[in-house]
Amino acid sequence: MSSSPIPYAEQPEWADVVPLPQYESIDPLAPILYTNEYKDATDYLRGIVKVGEKSQRVLKLTEHVIRLNPAHYSAWQYRCETLLAIKAPLDVELKLMDEIAIKHMKTYQVWHHRRLLMTHLLRSTETDKGLQTSSRSPAQIATSELTLIARTLAEDSKNYHTWSYRQWLLAFFSDDSLWERELDFVDSMLNLDVRNNSAWHHRFFVVFQNGVREGEEDRDRILRRELIYVKQNISLAPNNASAWNYVRGILDFNKLPYSTLAPFVQPYTVSHPDTLDDLVDLENPPPSRGAQLPCPAAIEFLADVYEREGGDSVLKATELWKTLGNEHDTIRKRYWEFRVKEGLRTIQAQS
Amino acid sequence: MQPFSFYSYPYDYTTSTGYSYPYSYSDSMDEDFNLPPLARIGHAGHVKRCLSGLPDSQTDLDSSRLAVAFYCIGSLDLLGLIPDKIAQGDLDLWREWIWEQYVSGPNGAGFRPSPFMTPLPASSQNPSSSSDPSSDPGYEYANTPHIIMTYTALLTLSILQDDFSRLDKAGLVRLLRACQRADGSFGTVPPGSGSTSAPGSVTETESDLRTLYCAFVISSLLDCWDGVDVDRAVRYVKGCRTYEGGYGISTGYEAQGGTTYIALASIYLAPSSSSSPSNSYRLTPTEKSQTISWLVRMQHSEGGFCGRTNKSPDACYCFWCGASLKILDADHLVDTRALLSFVADCQFKYGGIAKAPGETPDPYHTYLSLAALSIYSPRPPSPPPSAPSQPVSSSPSTTLTTSSISASASISAPQPSHCHPPVDANKASWMLEPLDPLINARKGTARWARERLKLSTG
Ligand SMILES: [Zn+2]
Numbered sequence: 058m059s060s061s062p063i064p065y066a067e068q069p070e071w072a073d074v075v076p077l078p079q080y081e082s083i084d085p086l087a088p089i090l091y092t093n094e095y096k097d098a099t100d101y102l103r104g105i106v107k108v109g110e111k112s113q114r115v116l117k118l119t120e121h122v123i124r125l126n127p128a129h130y131s132a133w134q135y136r137c138e139t140l141l142a143i144k145a146p147l148d149v150e151l152k153l154m155d156e157i158a159i160k161h162m163k164t165y166q167v168w169h170h171r172r173l174l175m176t177h178l179l180r181s182t183e184t185d186k187g188l189q190t191s192s193r194s195p196a197q198i199a200t201s202e203l204t205l206i207a208r209t210l211a212e213d214s215k216n217y218h219t220w221s222y223r224q225w226l227l228a229f230f231s232d233d234s235l236w237e238r239e240l241d242f243v244d245s246m247l248n249l250d251v252r253n254n255s256a257w258h259h260r261f262f263v264v265f266q267n268g269v270r271e272g273e274e275d276r277d278r279i280l281r282r283e284l285i286y287v288k289q290n291i292s293l294a295p296n297n298a299s300a301w302n303y304v305r306g307i308l309d310f311n312k313l314p315y316s317t318l319a320p321f322v323q324p325y326t327v328s329h330p331d332t333l334d335d336l337v338d339l340e341n342p343p344p345s346r347g348a349q350l351p352c353p354a355a356i357e358f359l360a361d362v363y364e365r366e367g368g369d370s371v372l373k374a375t376e377l378w379k380t381l382g383n384e385h386d387t388i389r390k391r392y393w394e395f396r397v398k399e400g401l402r403t404i405q406a407q408s
Numbered sequence: 409m410q411p412f413s414f415y416s417y418p419y420d421y422t423t424s425t426g427y428s429y430p431y432s433y434s435d436s437m438d439e440d441f442n443l444p445p446l447a448r449i450g451h452a453g454h455v456k457r458c459l460s461g462l463p464d465s466q467t468d469l470d471s472s473r474l475a476v477a478f479y480c481i482g483s484l485d486l487l488g489l490i491p492d493k494i495a496q497g498d499l500d501l502w503r504e505w506i507w508e509q510y511v512s513g514p515n516g517a518g519f520r521p522s523p524f525m526t527p528l529p530a531s532s533q534n535p536s537s538s539s540d541p542s543s544d545p546g547y548e549y550a551n552t553p554h555i556i557m558t559y560t561a562l563l564t565l566s567i568l569q570d571d572f573s574r575l576d577k578a579g580l581v582r583l584l585r586a587c588q589r590a591d592g593s594f595g596t597v598p599p600g601s602g603s604t605s606a607p608g609s610v611t612e613t614e615s616d617l618r619t620l621y622c623a624f625v626i627s628s629l630l631d632c633w634d635g636v637d638v639d640r641a642v643r644y645v646k647g648c649r650t651y652e653g654g655y656g657i658s659t660g661y662e663a664q665g666g667t668t669y670i671a672l673a674s675i676y677l678a679p680s681s682s683s684s685p686s687n688s689y690r691l692t693p694t695e696k697s698q699t700i701s702w703l704v705r706m707q708h709s710e711g712g713f714c715g716r717t718n719k720s721p722d723a724c725y726c727f728w729c730g731a732s733l734k735i736l737d738a739d740h741l742v743d744t745r746a747l748l749s750f751v752a753d754c755q756f757k758y759g760g761i762a763k764a765p766g767e768t769p770d771p772y773h774t775y776l777s778l779a780a781l782s783i784y785s786p787r788p789p790s791p792p793p794s795a796p797s798q799p800v801s802s803s804p805s806t807t808l809t810t811s812s813i814s815a816s817a818s819i820s821a822p823q824p825s826h827c828h829p830p831v832d833a834n835k836a837s838w839m840l841e842p843l844d845p846l847i848n849a850r851k852g853t854a855r856w857a858r859e860r861l862k863l864s865t866g
Binding site: 078081085089091099104106108125126130131134135165215221228252257262265297298299302305307309310388389390391395 | 458477504505661702704719741742
């Protein structure tokens with residue numbers, strides 16, 4: 058597509074199509090100064106759509122339009138209808154779309170198209186017509202999708218559409234063998250960037266939000282595993298909002314009191330914790346040497362522990378909130394003052 | 409919520425404001441305001457340039473031009489320039505172009521994004537074709553209403569003070585009904601549009617929270633919810649909530665500022681019914697404090713808001729997160745001074761507001777930044793009850809036209825007539841009229857929309 062393409066009018070195989078220029082009023086709002094190539098391709102697209110042709114050459118034409126404008130939802134829709142109408146081999150389509158997906162990963166339509174193809178592939182294998190569209194099993198197809206997603210995330214590790222597609226795909230195929238390797242995948246993403254919130258979210262999605270898979274029936278063991286995992290990560294990089302949100306998330310989800318983590322959190326709330334020794338304590342890993350302390354998220358967590366204890370402890374919580382507002386997290390001064398006010402109101406109501 | 413950016417033309421507009429009005433205010437930012445002015449003239453110039461044309465690098469906006477028009481015309485509205493500072497002829501032309509996108513068919517009435525699939529009329533192409541054009545397979549493609557575009561069209565027409573006499577309001581209700589899916593979400597266009605696709609077919613268009621929100625706003629403006637299964641829709645919204653306390657764009661996805669706004673606004677727009685009072689849809693106290701906590705933590709120490717945990721600040725999230733906090737009555741928890749300072753840094757020197765300092769501006773970030781300012785900017789004190797509710801500037805000004813904007817045009821901030829101690833010019837430039845945070849329009853515009861769009865039954 059790099060060299061200037063031959064206009065459709067000069068290509069004999071398009072001679073029978075009447076191109077239809079776009080209508081536009083005399084005083085349009087936000088008109089786009091289209092390139093001649095885009096005008097030419099969309100003139101032929103309108104011509105094709107008008108007569109309802111579904112054929113091999115329509116795939117070439119819609120691909121052309123999509124490459125020039127990946128957000129052209131009508132071109133995508135017409136392409137999808139054409140693929141199904143002419144029973145095109147969908148493996149070929151997926152392969153072609155791999156390159157477009159990586160190039161235009163920020164375009165919603167790219168991923169929506171893949172969802173439609175997956176839906177069709179699974180439906181047709183279920184009805185034994187799958188051989189027409191793909192020679193692979195659903196698990197094989199899904200596995201190669203996961204590989205493509207990993208390649209895309211290697212380019213942009215927080216791409217929202219791509220992560221969403223991964224979550225959709227796992228839930229859609231719902232095959233234990235696919236889920237098995239997800240935690241390793243999350244691990245590899247967090248090794249690259251421990252602050253990648255999309256990876257943390259994905260971990261929560263995999264562990265807690267999609268039922269209990271084989272080998273994970275012992276929920277207490279899973280919960281312990283997750284707590285150790287997130288504590289280790291906090292120990293290496295304490296100032297990581299994603300990890301703290303994950304801790305809160307798993308405690309809330311499993312209805313565990315925050316106080317169970319108080320011994321772990323406490324050393325992170327002071328400038329010079331006295332537990333900085335080399336003893337390896339899996340349950341309560343200390344802050345790594347050189348960590349920036351105190352950690353505001355830890356102070357916030359400890360304050361929540363005190364607040365939930367009620368009684369006299371609420372006052373301790375308000376003291377911590379004051380240090381956040383005045384010293385450690387001043388951008389949220391108004392918020393912490395609000396928490397102090399609410400806390401004092403609780404104390405008054407109790408007395 | 410896909411952000412987009414525009415190429416900017418290096419016209420040299422002055423950013424000096426020349427305000428010296430006897431302004432008054434009461435706000436905690438009194439002591440040292442110390443910000444550069446909001447470059448109103450430059451921002452108006454940016455969106456007007458985009459209205460008059462976009463370069464070919466913006467071809468991916470071909471299928472959402474109505475949304476671009478909304479961000480541009482909405483910016484002019486927030487800046488207080490419509491209708492007085494725009495030539496009447498321009499306002500009429502803008503209105504006409506939007507009505508040209510109005511389409512109506514078996515699945516209801518609404519607006520398409522642009523004529524991007526519309527061929528020149530057959531007469532000039534092929535005189536022999538005389539049959540009913542709607543029997544063409546291509547007709548549906550060119551004439552299918554799109555819910556998100558319909559939402560932006562209704563707001564833009566309200567800004568332009570249209571009387572909506574051409575609108576089939578019952579048709580809007582039919583469109584919504586046709587677009588809602590079994591899971592409660594909404595497709596952007598009715599199933600079966602295009603050609604062969606039928607409800608539930610694999611070629612359905614996308615459906616997610618964005619479209620649901622637009623359907624809720626449309627129903628709220630019509631004051632008629634017959635097109636929506638509210639229970640089912642709210643259940644869908646609640647399913648998008650994540651362990652962080654925000655909402656993702658669909659079930660199971662990561663919490664994000666834009667989708668959190670859309671989820672909260674939808675929940676708070678939902679009507680009460682006999683079976684389920686609307687407050688039963690609302691957040692529980694625990695959910696509410698968790699969401700507020702997540703939202704305030706999105707404010708970065710640089711002052712701007714981030715869209716997701718551990719991401720960089722981006723001007724559009726000053727609106728998405730800022731308006732979310734407003735909906736939850738927690739706007740007083742924002743560090744307003746830092747927020748304004750971030751937006752000040754995102755101003756592009758030739759006009760327009762970018763997503764971050766040093767980036768190129770676009771109408772989307774310009775509009776959303778101004779909308780955030782309409783919630784968080786310093787405010788003049790409420791006028792005494794007898795004063796007009798909408799202060800209109802009366803300074804001498806040059807009318808702006810589509811093709812050009814005079815650098816000497818004086819665009820003034822709202823100017824209360826009663827006497828108070830003077831406000832410095834910089835600060836006055838930041839004062840904008842208040843916004844309706846649920847439907848994302850200036851309050852005056854929202855009022856116009858509700859009055860004119862109300863579907864009278866019986
Ligand atoms: Zn943005």
